[in-house]
Amino acid sequence: MIPRDPAQLVELARNGSRTALARLLTYVESGGPVQLATAALVYRTPAPYVIGLTGPPGSGKSTLTDRLITTILTRGSFNGIDAFDEIGVLCVDPSSPFTGGAILGDRIRMQDHATNEHVFIRSMATRGHLGGLSLAVPDALRVLGAATFRLALVETVGVGQMEVEITSAADTTIVVTNPGWGDSMQANKAGLLEVADIFVINKADRAGVRETRRDLEQMLDLGGAKEWRPTILETVATTDAGTDELWEAIVEHRAFVESGRHDLRRRARMRHELDKVLTAVVRSRIGDLAHGAAYEEQIDALLRGDTDPYRAAATLLAEP
């Protein structure tokens, strides 16, 4: 019988129970006291090294993730020493609150891995977490950390602001594109440029690779000098071409991340995470506020033209 107590579940997950791990992940998705209790436990252990993958639907992300997992499990290591005997995979589709079509497809495609004890795959949904997926994912990564995972993949479907926000939790972010990528990513070019550590041109056996690479290079040139200029790689996930090079690029980027400025980066990420939580907590308090009599009084005053929203907000926030 699996316990309900988060502390006992963390202990079980640490000792390899996948059932306990799954329940903890449900807890962080759920929000409320159980999520807070779980967070209090799992933030004591460091997050795993996180590889983020994002890209438009149909870009071949899932097949690539699949190939990458196999490569990491068979040949992957950091420093040539630290090999990985297990990988946690979180699949996130922000556009679908109930993990719809795309994710289901991913699960089916990844089913070889799903029955592999070295890979733990989970579709993330948000069932009440006050900050939605952008907070549930960092929590879930800590849960994986507490369950002794040292490497995790986060795959998001799409290239919108939400996907970029989620991917920002990753140590190394891979943006998957295709030859003739323009249209599908145009909408959020700046956002993708900001998060990408590695660009992958998947389906590189198709026409237009050279033009796509040139476009990407130009985009990067326009973005100005940065400490890390994103690597651009070509893959054909269906034939496994380029997967080894992709892993090598991840290892190289990880070496950059760990070099020198690592503490600064960890601090910056922690600030970002705390700010998100602060905003979510305050939003939820505003939600509570909006059900009180004082709030309705301010609305009445606004409708009468006796106040303005800024004064009304100041009044409400000054209430004990």
Added chain:
Amino acid sequence: MIPRDPAQLVELARNGSRTALARLLTYVESGGPVQLATAALVYRTPAPYVIGLTGPPGSGKSTLTDRLITTILTRGSFNGIDAFDEIGVLCVDPSSPFTGGAILGDRIRMQDHATNEHVFIRSMATRGHLGGLSLAVPDALRVLGAATFRLALVETVGVGQMEVEITSAADTTIVVTNPGWGDSMQANKAGLLEVADIFVINKADRAGVRETRRDLEQMLDLGGAKEWRPTILETVATTDAGTDELWEAIVEHRAFVESGRHDLRRRARMRHELDKVLTAVVRSRIGDLAHGAAYEEQIDALLRGDTDPYRAAATLLAEP
């Protein structure tokens, strides 16, 4: 010599000074004490009736706006009685903080109107307003109201979440599309469906009108029964075809808006506006908080694994 005092400016704007009006709009864009002082004055007068127009770049929004302005000024009225002798137009491009290409194009295209004393055109930018454009636009509409404008158009470029958010300030929202619209609006279909009171298929002299109309109808069917089913209209803005029908649809929707539930709608809008301001104010306070010693202490504790972001947030928010 134009004064700097918001109260004097409101008085001048009420008496027809466009220079005073322009300065007040700069004040609401600027944020800070001057924006708060302006808001305190202009929220005493009701907002004008607001028509929102949104749609992807290239859909012909600006030409349509142009035509609509001429129609309203020459033949437009509510109830057949209340004619409009002046119209305020706000052009908003959320993707460009400095009112870039598209808006400049709009201004040039609208230049006939720009030199017309009956039309006041302004490109909105955000120069520091704590809530960005989504708060600056409602403020600006109140400024127009204080300057005795009874009708305003808000034109936003694009179909993203931000455009939808801005358009939600409108009483009647028009979503402009074209034959074969699919691709350009796919990304935010649900958002557009939620705000649209009228769909316009502009450039309706091109092939694909019937398919586009069928797609829209299907989308509306899937959206379920609502009190107001959005009207679908066809226009060819370049030849003025359909502009009269568009205005008639606006008048019809306005009659619906004013009927019965008007107070409820005004109240709901006011709540929405107050919530946005509350969130913005709190965000700005969180920003201040993030520069304090207590915040850094919590970050240190997080990095040591001594706390979690939720406990850290609670601690910070409990501080006096």
